[in-house]
Amino acid sequence: MEVLVMAGQLILGLSILVGLHELGHLLTAKLFGMRVEQYSIGFPPKLFGFRMGETEYSLGAVPLGGYVKITGMIDESLDTEHLGSEPQPYEFRAKPAWQRLIVMMGGIIVNVITGVLVFIILLYAYGKSYLPASEAKHGIVAYSLAQDLGLRTGDRILKINGQPYKDFYAVRSPEVLLNNNSSYTVERDGQILTINIPPDLIEKLSDKNAEFIEPVRAFRVDTVMSVGKPSAFQRLMISLNMAKPAEEYPAVKAGLKSGDQIVSINNQSVRYFHELQQELIKNRGQRVTLGVVRNDEPKKIDLKVTENAAIGFIPEFDLKYETVDYSLGMAVKEGPEMAFGVVRDNIKAFGKIFRGEVSASKSLSGPIGIAQIYGKTWDWYRFWSITGLLSMILAFMNFLPIPALDGGHVMFLTYEMVSGRSPSDKFLEVAQKVGMVILLSLMVFAFFNDIFKNFFA
Numbered sequence: 001m002e003v004l005v006m007a008g009q010l011i012l013g014l015s016i017l018v019g020l021h022e023l024g025h026l027l028t029a030k031l032f033g034m035r036v037e038q039y040s041i042g043f044p045p046k047l048f049g050f051r052m053g054e055t056e057y058s059l060g061a062v063p064l065g066g067y068v069k070i071t072g073m074i075d076e077s078l079d080t081e082h083l084g085s086e087p088q089p090y091e092f093r094a095k096p097a098w099q100r101l102i103v104m105m106g107g108i109i110v111n112v113i114t115g116v117l118v119f120i121i122l123l124y125a126y127g128k129s130y131l132p133a134s135e136a137k138h139g140i141v142a143y144s145l146a147q148d149l150g151l152r153t154g155d156r157i158l159k160i161n162g163q164p165y166k167d168f169y170a171v172r173s174p175e176v177l178l179n180n181n182s183s184y185t186v187e188r189d190g191q192i193l194t195i196n197i198p199p200d201l202i203e204k205l206s207d208k209n210a211e212f213i214e215p216v217r218a219f220r221v222d223t224v225m226s227v228g229k230p231s232a233f234q235r236l237m238i239s240l241n242m243a244k245p246a247e248e249y250p251a252v253k254a255g256l257k258s259g260d261q262i263v264s265i266n267n268q269s270v271r272y273f274h275e276l277q278q279e280l281i282k283n284r285g286q287r288v289t290l291g292v293v294r295n296d297e298p299k300k301i302d303l304k305v306t307e308n309a310a311i312g313f314i315p316e317f318d319l320k321y322e323t324v325d326y327s328l329g330m331a332v333k334e335g336p337e338m339a340f341g342v343v344r345d346n347i348k349a350f351g352k353i354f355r356g357e358v359s360a361s362k363s364l365s366g367p368i369g370i371a372q373i374y375g376k377t378w379d380w381y382r383f384w385s386i387t388g389l390l391s392m393i394l395a396f397m398n399f400l401p402i403p404a405l406d407g408g409h410v411m412f413l414t415y416e417m418v419s420g421r422s423p424s425d426k427f428l429e430v431a432q433k434v435g436m437v438i439l440l441s442l443m444v445f446a447f448f449n450d451i452f453k454n455f456f457a
Helices: 002-031 097-126 144-149 168-172 201-205 232-239 250-254 273-282 328-354 367-374 380-399 406-419 425-455
Strands: 036-052 055-070 128-130 140-142 156-160 183-188 191-196 213-215 219-224 261-265 287-294 297-304 313-317 322-324
Touching: 002 036, 002 055, 002 097, 002 367, 002 380, 097 128, 097 328, 097 380, 097 406, 140 144, 144 201, 156 168, 168 213, 219 250, 219 261, 250 297, 261 273, 328 380, 367 380, 367 425, 380 406, 406 425
Parallel strands: none
Antiparallel strands: 036 055, 128 322, 140 213, 156 183, 183 191, 219 313, 261 287, 287 297
16 A cells, blocks of 8 residues: 555656646747647556647656657657658747747746745645754764764754754755765763764765664653554465564553553663664563553553564654744745755755765665655645655756757757757757667666665665
8 A cells, every 4th residue: 555655646746747847838839839739648658638629638658757749849759750841830940949949948937836836835834844953952863874973872963064053854954965064063971072974974864774863852652553454455465475464563462551651671761762762672572571650650561572673652752843834925935945945956966976975876766766755655745845846856857958858959949049050950850869868778777776776775
């Protein structure tokens, strides 16, 4: 089910973005009297379609792109039969260069507008939630990557790049990780230290198992987890020895209850959640005695820790998030800044790749990686946040001066407008073929890179 949720969000998100992108090309082409032969969301084979006027509208079975076929344009279809005849008034090639430029920019412009609108609407509807840095009053939990930097559990991060900060999770924001010479100012046992952030930290954090920093969190039991009756499909998989039957979580059997405060494991004091995790890992697969406080009364609970170092409860932490509400005016002001911040972050990321500070294989994601970013549960706020972010990335990527991308067409049209001479049709045809080879190679690389990262790395 989780795979279906991720795939569903990916398909819906890409269909929206690709559909709007291609709609930008279609509307601007029709505005200037160009004939649009086909508008498709998805690639062939065609699932269904209909014709309205001169244009066929269709939905393809491969939901990883789309296209608009404009008469007289050398595009991914590589249809060059028309090039031997005189341009007709309704053809792309018959129109002035400035009109063709607007048509090629149409998809990019629509994606930018979409991204900006998404961020404006989300800010206005939901505001912005964050964890105040002051909530990390017990310091940080430093996992392996943080320890490699020189951070230690219990450290308090006072400043980022020499400046006080408001949101705790700014410590791992793109603005910090993508900048050169970033640093943390840390208080440790009454001493003030400076911890430098290496340029390749963002690459290490892209690993699916990477753990970095969390605030030290006091906790109590919020919900005790139980396993429901397996579905018909799960029972079938179990009968075929393709899955193991789920066991009741130990906490349910042992009588742990919501509101309980776990204070020890085998008489080892536990004050914070990371201490509990450490003790469970030490005792995985073994029986332990929990010291619990329930309604101010101490109790002992015996149970067996699972092999996954779990006992089966959802914690409630002592952290208090804050939400900033946005008026429409505030949202209109900050929404574009957030949207274009995505573009700036991508430019910085490309810079790190080209300088060799991070590897392309760990930084780039294909369909599988994007689906994982959407997540295993369907949350509309998260869905639209990621879709807005992808809309800006799609606009940025399409603007790159690579033949076969909109940016390649823009590059050649700009040359034509500046020089007064247009590249030959043969040159454009060859450039389109070269660009398609580049794009297909990148797509294959991204797809198999996803497979390697998820199943072999």
